[in-house]
Amino acid sequence: MSTHPVIPRRPPAPPEPPPVSLTIDGQQVDVPAGTTLLDACHRQQIDTPTLCYSDVLEPAAACRVCVVEVEGSRTLVPSCARKVEDGMVVQTNSERVRHSRRMVLELLGSSVDMSYASSEIIDWTQRYEADPDRYGEAARTVEQPAKIDNALYMRDYSRCITCYKCVDACGEQAQNTFAITVAGRGFEAGVSTEYDVALGDSACVFCGNCIAVCPTGAIMFSSEHQLREEGLWDEDVQEVTRTVCSFCGVGCNLELHVQDNRIVKVTSPQDHEVTSGHLCIKGRFGYDYVQNLPDPMTTPIDDVLAAARASGRDGGPTR
Ligand code: SF4
Ligand code: SF4
Ligand code: FES
DSSP: OOOOOOOOOOOOOOOOOOEEEEEEETEEEEEEEOBBBBHHHHTTOOOOOOOSTTTTTTTOOOOTEEEEEEEOOOSOOEEEOOOTTOHHHHHSHHHHHHHHHHHHHHHHHHOOOOOOOOOHHHHHHHHOOOGGGGGGGGOOOTOOOOOOOOSSEEEEEEGGGOOHHHHHHTTTTTOOOOOOEEOOOOOOEEEEEEGGGOOOGGGGOOOOHHHHHHHSSEEEEEEEEEHHHOOOOGGGGGGEEEOOOOOSSOOEEEEEEEEETTEEEEEEOTTTTTTTOOHHOOOOOOOOGGGOOOTTOOOHHHHHHHHHTTTTTOOOOOO
């Protein structure tokens, strides 16, 4: 009798569920089951604004700027979180949808400084004719000084829209460090460390994954922040070079953002299978050795600022 163990056969993969058929803005669309309405819109080349959504995080559905109208639904639904269903009839550009998106962009823009927000967000604000200024100075409810409690990055929560992306990236969806969360309620709600201690006294490991997902520049490399403050940040002249991190053997891809021959920040591509856009402190901030500082007493930020000042830029546009 054979003593070889019997290796059970792997069960066959379950059959693919049939595609889902729905109507978006009058067009019939067939998409795989499980697709979100946002993805279905993207497949139709329908530009849909998003603030709290990220390709690498679970939807928090916190901002409601991506809402669409679904026939039979009493309220507008967040397209980033709602899955398609057979027979759905969806409107993405009705007066009700446009009005709601405009209100979200106006209310956030009235209370938060959005001047460093991504160019996409600025474009949506214009496209939906949002006018945050009509609420006046009194609406600037989250105004507060920037927190600069380490040399690597700064936190300016007067730019924070409480989208939860940094909290999710710091927590179980990427970093598993749980150094930050949203504390307080209502107008007082904001991102905080435990007991609001300085970042260096918190559980933070300075991976910078919160910076990578922040849509408004509320958390930012110190180098970028200081260049922006002096009007020397210039994305038009920056080159982005993709390379592989040399600190260990994992193979994380890095994108080096270079201005005036100096690295001014480091990101990782969200579609990279190793990182999904996330890095550790070495890949994110450990690039000083590349830059051959002219004098051992020069800090990397001094060097970046000196190179930018020498470029002849004189406080022009920071975006
Ligand atoms: S740097 Fe990393 S550990 Fe620190 S708060 Fe940000 S995501 Fe969390
Ligand atoms: S700091 Fe940035 S990522 Fe975090 S909640 Fe505020 S806007 Fe969102
Ligand atoms: S992007 Fe969908 S709710 Fe924020």
